[in-house]
Amino acid sequence: MAPSIYPDYPPDLSEEQRQFLVTSVNDWSIAHGLAVRPAPSFLNQNLGISGHDVTENASQVLAIAAPLTIFPSLFPRACFEEALAIQKAYNELYAAIAQDEEWLEGIVEELIGIDDFVGKLWETHLAVKKEGYVQEHSLGLFRSDYMVHVDPQESGAKPEIKQVEFNTIASSFGGLSSQVSSLHSYLASVDAYPSAAASLQPESNKDGIVTQSPLPASKSVPSLSSGLAAAHQAYGPSKSLRPTCILFVVQDPERNVFDQRHLEYSLIQKTGIRSFRLPFQRILTDTKLDSDRNLLYHPPHSPSKSYEVSAIYFRAGYSPDDYPRAEDWQARLHLERSRAIKCPSILTHLAGCKKVQQILATPHSPHLSRFLPDEAMAARVLKTFAPIYPLDQSDAGQEARKLATDPSTAARYVLKPQREGGGNNVYRKAIPDFLKKLPESHWPAHILMEMIEPPAQRNIILRNGEIQSGGVICELGVYGTCLWKNGGVAGKGEILHNEEAGYLLRTKGDQSEEGGVAAGFGAVDSCCLVDV
């Protein structure tokens, strides 16, 4: 954590101001679907409907405002604009990586035997490859996550963005982030914020015309649904003479269901494209492949009808927890074999391994320029990398092992597992002890990353109807949509659609060192841009 670079913010609240803001936020959020299903722990087992014991039903019908910040957090304008400006280059980079099977194979080989999940994904890919892929298009709905970093060793250092991770599967909160930026703008427009919050005021020229708003809207809902629509259109007409649809492959139950539903509603409203939610466990029950490997969806609620699936949007399947049974891997194989466009394909999923990020961000790595030939753009992307080291037997790995096992140097680092999903990071001084207990053969399943030092700031988080004030850490996620036709090696494919697709700010208390709103540790937020 670096010292603050921001103006004094947010203003103090009287009890009446606090009450007014909380009520305004609670009501606006439900009125606009900025909501989640409540946690079962919130609804204890004594909650009954008409005298029955129906907690499960209650947690599926009740809703509550998503965990969110009362104020939009401060964010340096230049950093925000840079993050959005380079998203198309990031899309291009990861589309190229996902097409370079040989290069990915080298990475996977290092992880196989350590990370079962990566091994299983690779096996699944190989099985389809052997038979031959029948779909040459791939869709990515990506999210590149950053924190603002201020070098604590350089006085007067300018803030810059440093990448935390790049998500190639199930990038979440795009459905809610449009709503939270609207919420904060609404609160500003009705003077719900104390007038002391000067940072929230738009800049005007001498004629009183607003020239610059500090509150950028997030276009993530329409942009992400446009990405799905692009894949649907690229798929072309049904070959089986059925109506076509998109499948959202989801977890069940899903507390964050409205985040996903907003994309579904935007899709049907703007493009007329049908989509269905398919729980991961029901893939094999509800879908079939015909002899041309068209994926046919048979909705349980409408047995006489069937649909040909144009695109599969994975909001599940990103974590080993989604594959408890052998059938679950059969299900993933089944989808990968199909002619539907995958969002993402298995190679695209694997491109999101932290190992890939680590290889790109290892100092003096030759890989970035290989995948991103535009030198100026590659330089801007490179600037967003925080140094990342492998924990393997390479020279960089040996260096990293020294840094990680020495408590005095470990204090500037975080140790992260290669596989997806938060909750398992090890921070700073805890790293040496953690490694001591871990067999050395398992060390390469982790990477060592220099801690990003975000400037101190404060905010108020509303969660489960209760507020907490204090220091916070913000993570900016920039969405990108990219549709490409696979080439055999990097650069040979053709990009058909490439867009920056809005942003998300996620904010957590600075006492916690874990991220992830879904895991209950963070809140959705939007940016209040400041020139610093």
Next chain:
Amino acid sequence: MAPSIYPDYPPDLSEEQRQFLVTSVNDWSIAHGLAVRPAPSFLNQNLGISGHDVTENASQVLAIAAPLTIFPSLFPRACFEEALAIQKAYNELYAAIAQDEEWLEGIVEELIGIDDFVGKLWETHLAVKKEGYVQEHSLGLFRSDYMVHVDPQESGAKPEIKQVEFNTIASSFGGLSSQVSSLHSYLASVDAYPSAAASLQPESNKDGIVTQSPLPASKSVPSLSSGLAAAHQAYGPSKSLRPTCILFVVQDPERNVFDQRHLEYSLIQKTGIRSFRLPFQRILTDTKLDSDRNLLYHPPHSPSKSYEVSAIYFRAGYSPDDYPRAEDWQARLHLERSRAIKCPSILTHLAGCKKVQQILATPHSPHLSRFLPDEAMAARVLKTFAPIYPLDQSDAGQEARKLATDPSTAARYVLKPQREGGGNNVYRKAIPDFLKKLPESHWPAHILMEMIEPPAQRNIILRNGEIQSGGVICELGVYGTCLWKNGGVAGKGEILHNEEAGYLLRTKGDQSEEGGVAAGFGAVDSCCLVDV
């Protein structure tokens, strides 16, 4: 209840179809704010947040889909169109009544001493009259409620609409009715309804072009907020050099808060007009009159700021329950004295007495043509009246007393109290016993109305996450917005704005003889129009 005149509807549902529809409805409703705060009885006292006993908080932060029907109910197209077509005439009628103080005085005199509430309202009006009104504009956001009636004694009788009541204060559900018609259209557009539901299919011409949709959208949200905006504009610039705002005077707590919030959000979004929610009990604390009787609002959350109130929208104050203390009547007087435009003024509030409806609907009454000079329109309005009798000493009253005390004739009638708010009607054979126990001096506080016999139909109601199927009764409410400049006697005023403002369908199980979704007995619904 008349026999059904409708096609077979809705189609039977398999367990999978039912499940799919319920999930779709629960998710769409929360994503679009078609919601209420859950009833405290739903959240029992054992519900805790972080171990605290916070049921009150929980019931203010949790939400649940509003009670609603899974299918749009069938409604005769001709009846629907007629109800909308005559709304502007109804607006004109009630604007004229509200301006005829002398005529209203005659009615009030009959009720005073029987109905304390009417007496108190009248006293309040007289007090302001003595001092002199300083605002000549009045706004009505009205709702005229109808049921379809099929004469059970005439075979092959055409369905017609009969008025149940006319609401001049706090007409509710306009904020949700736009949403419920959107919900049903969404479900039809994604084939969530079984294909057997032929009534839901749009009609097409021979070229396949849709010529007529069976699912009319309700424009109530934008229309009602436009009505409020018209009053705001008519008020003109602030005289006290403050920013202006509209006040929503509300009950607190309010489970139906989203219904009201949707109007507030539409108002700020479309017109930029600020509005605030003011609990009825806080009127005297948070507002002041200056020497010109400008109404000044001092928001508790922003003590340094104050606003001049252009219009007061009452969503509270319609029932004696809102006036437990003497200060509550002082508060109503305080608002009535102010220069703000009232929605409604006390005279407009009184124009909504059931006694007024009864006098207009007493067979051969001369009053309708007096207030509504357009003969053709008056004839169409007259056709919507079900015969209504006073229970007083007049000739019609004597006749009514005979009908009401004889169990064989009472079976075709309903007895209603003159004052507002559901829950106290006495039906059919229960009427003679009820009157036997009531002192005869109190009889004139009620009116006797011929029962409307709606055609039988079925639907599925979702409430608190549980569904109930069965016979239902539907009530169509048509909203109207009307702004006028008061004249001294009927017809002399000037109407500045007069619009039909969308519709609401409210549906209840036919086992219950009580109405009112707020009271927990009904559900919001929309129309599936049929030609019968």
